[in-house]
Amino acid sequence: MACNIAVFGTGYLGATHAACMAELGHQVVGVDVDAAKVEKLSRGEAPFFEPGLDDLLKSNLDAGRLRFTSSYEEAAEFADAHFIGVATPQKRGEFGADLSFVDTVVCTLAPMLRRPAVILGKSTVPVGTAARLSAMVAELAPSDSIIEVAWNPEFLREGFAVQDTLTPDRIVLGVHAQSAGRAEALTREIYAKAIADGVPLVVTDRETAELVKTAANAFLATKISFINAMAELCEAAGADVSELADAIGYDARIGRRFLNAGIGFGGGCLPKDIRAFMARAGELGANQALTFLREVDSINMRRRTKMMETVRDIVGGSLIGTRVAVLGAAFKPDSDDIRDSPALNIAGQIQLQGASVSVYDPKAIENSRRLFPTLDYARDINDACDNADVTLVLTEWDDFKNLLPEDLDSVVRQRRIIDGRNCLDPAVWRSAGWIYRGVGRK
Template identity: 75%
Template sequence: MSTRIAVFGTGYLGATHAACMAELGHEVLGVDVDAAKLEKLAAGEVPFYEPGLGEVLRRNIDRGRLKFTSSYEEAAEFADVFFLGVGTPQKKGEFAADMVYVDAVIETLAPLLTKPAVIFGKSTVPVGTAERLGKRARELAPVGDGVEVAWNPEFLREGFAVQDTLHPDRLVLGVDRGRHGRAESAAREVYADLLDEGIPFLVTDLATSELVKASANAFLATKISFINAISEVCEAAGADVTVLADAIGYDVRIGRRFLNAGIGFGGGCLPKDIRAFMARAGELGADQALTFLREVDNINMRRRTRMVELAREACGSLLGARVAVLGAAFKPDSDDVRDSPALNVAGQIQLQGAAVNVYDPKAMDNSRALFPTLTYSANALEACEGADVVLVLTEWPEFLKLQPSDLDAVVRKKVIVDGRNCLSPDEWRGAGWNYRGLGRP
């Protein structure tokens, strides 16, 4: 059964959700205040790199199921179900999440709601937000109690966002237990195809649903920082963290995924979300509960400093050295450079007097916008030309395929530092290279 849906925010989360809801057969309107972004999307262009999303977007625009607008009036008139997918960045100068964009959607949309409506929040927000927004929406809306705010957190992985929306490992819906409204039945209609697939559907109270997302991100960040802390011990002891991770990863209680030691996590979610989680716990009086996340954050940032140290050790001095940086995105299959460890390391090395040449298969434009003073190369070989050290900082498949013989004639010195432990030390050392990995002997 087709539902008329409006999705507010057409950034990474919103654009993906809008296209995928249309793919499920619904009529969808994407809403944003950014005219340039809307123009691109309406023309079938995705303004960021996400594998497979362009095809889904164009297919549903062609079918007439997906349109875009800047008009809240049009959206309020058109839809019965509203999804809120705007950003919640870190506030300047503090840890807390900035709710200005989320609040703006409710303040603008609610006064236009003259018929019963369900607003599903998807953004990652501090616990207590959904209840507050529900009260505010009912105060502002002409339909009053006919407005229900529920929370339906997203669990997207960049690079797999289409798959994670159309075939998620679970659906979580937080509903206002005090109001026996239609949020659950509306969600069951919207996600009917997913539920037919047997995907677990957990209906919770509002606070639990908000905490599910924050807790999932905190756990993943902790797992990455745990193996990076162990990698520091491995370096001190002369042990190999990759073999250690394989060995403990066989334990089903631990698992091998997210146990890759390296330069740590970045991106638009994990760093800001764990900080916002700490800040909110403090506001609630549960500040002792999450103090360990401060150390998770510290370990993560320390990895970047360690990478700079390894580059310096490799060159003797960074002043006047030529450094090749392979990778700028915070992870492969993405052009996202928000809080990217790779780009952060490149910037730090340049500040210490090195000439830094960066290459990334997809994140060049975003990197240039953020770090215009770095030198950008057209391909990996060009980046490595005359290099005193090659740093692999994002584990793109094309870097994994590089052979020592590809670079032998290009570099000045055969030195490679593997910031993602994604290359074979034996292969590179066997070819006469000085190979360094993080947490490896």
């Protein structure tokens, strides 16, 4: 059964969710105060790179199931379910999450809701947010309106967001114990296909649902920082972290995923989410429960400085006058997202040490240029590596993983490569006469 859905916020989360809800057969309106973004989406063009999303936008716009607007009034009159998919960035100068965008949506929407509706939060928020928003709705909405506030957290992986929305590994819904039950019934309608296909629906209280996303991100961040700490130990002991990860990954209790040592995690989720998690724990008087996340964060940030030191070491102790090729700018492959990107951070640090830095990324060049205008940006791999004294692989795009020494032998000035993602075969590069450095490898 088709539902009428509004999605507030058309950034990475909101635009993807709106397009996928339309793909499931629902009637969807995406809402954003940014008129330029609305216009671009209405042409079937996402304002960011995500595989498969442009095609999904165009097909559902053409089918008449999807449209975009800046009008809250239109959305309030149209929809039964109102998804909140706006950003919750880290507060400036603090660890906590900035919920101003979430609050603005609720404060603007609630007075316009004149028929029964469900507000479903998808944004990653500190525990207790849904209850606070529910109180806001009760105060701001018309007195005779029936509105439920529930939480349905997202679990998207950039590069796989369409797949993760259409075929999720689980659906989590947090509802108020004293609600009328409309939120659960409507959620079951919205995700009917996935539920029928066997995807688990976990219905819990709102506080638990809010914690699910932040707890999941904290666990993944901890796993990444753990293997990077092991990489530091392997380097000191002469061991190989990749072989170590393979060996412990066979243990079903541990698993191999997220045990890839490298320059650490970045992006718009893990770094700010674990910091907001720590901040909220402190507000609740449970700060000791998450003190370990400070070390998780510290290990992660240390990897960036360590990479800069490795570059300096491999070129003889000084970066002044050195030409450095940086392959990768996005925080991960199949994305143009440069938020808190380790690759760009490292490139900037190296430049500050006196090197000439040339950066190439298949999708993230324009975003990078806006954030780091002082770096040089290349049009392709060869352009970036032209006369390079050292080549760095910092994002594991397939184009970089598939590189062979002969591809660069005649391009670079010095045959030195640093594999910041451990995605190359050391034996291949060393046997071709290159100096190869990985992370935590022999």
